[in-house]
Amino acid sequence: MIRGEKVILRAVERTDLERCHRWINDPEVSRYLQVYLPVSLHEEEKWIENPNREGNLFAIEVDGTHIGNCGLHNIDWKNRHAELGILIGEKDFQNRGYGTDAVKTLLRFGFLTLGLHRIELRTYSYNLRAQKCYAKARFKKEGEMREEHFFEGKHHNTIVMSLLRDEYEG
């Protein structure tokens, strides 16, 4: 278990599966993710259990309630970077700083435990709440991939943000 200020990060268990499946199929959640097809329970299970994933997946818990997932994905050990991903699936827990705390906890894990040099993320231009959260965690915007993402009839820009090891705590 990895302790944050308000949240803890723990391994995702098989018993979390139905919750994860509900979140990933919620359009208010998936509109901010790459997912665009309905996800079956079987597919979600395979994703959670994927042993080949170079990275990790954590459940975010607040006082024993599982509210979302996060992780560092596509870890590139030689170049020492990874991609951060997060979702808060329980809407009562959105906008209350839990996401920011989970991100900060992941940053500490990535830089101080894994020894990464760079942690990056991508987010869609219309996801303003996420951008605010990442800015609070001191991520810097590096640019926008123009019209990279198609959603609700239009192409949208995808924003790339990152934080370097020497900027962390710096």
Next chain:
Amino acid sequence: MSMKGERVTLRPLERGDLERCVRWINDPDVTRYLGKTFPFSFYQEEKWFEKMSEDKNTKIFAIEVDGTHIGTIGLHDMNRKDNNVDLGILIGEKEYWGKGCGTDAIKTLLGFVFHQMNFHRAYLTVYDFNKRAIRCYEKCGFKTEVVMRQWYFADGEYHDTHLMGILEEEFK
């Protein structure tokens, strides 16, 4: 089927091309721009070829100039939902460097990507010390959209990596 540019021809990469490809991707002058870390065997190259041949989202072409195979160019991660594609290129025969063959190959492939395949966007990544490639991509109409800071480690230090993109309406 092959695609004709001004000077280059693009045709599907064949098994018989692999020995040349292995020579190129074991040449440090070439690999320093590709991010390959380990020496690459012929066996691995064959495996790569088979994997790529079966991957519906990848298509690799050989670049030929007057019947000589000088490099490869490919479409990777073809994403039909967002309608974008990742482009990669390598000119392995060094006497053909700096002669506009890469630019011609890219323009030819972009014509296919936008006018035949109806993609909306093409993109690529390039290390910041690969100035020749960045100039070539700019000539083809790519714009640097993101500078990924210290993304790539080589020769004892971290280097920035440019993510460049071109949209359908920007391609002439």
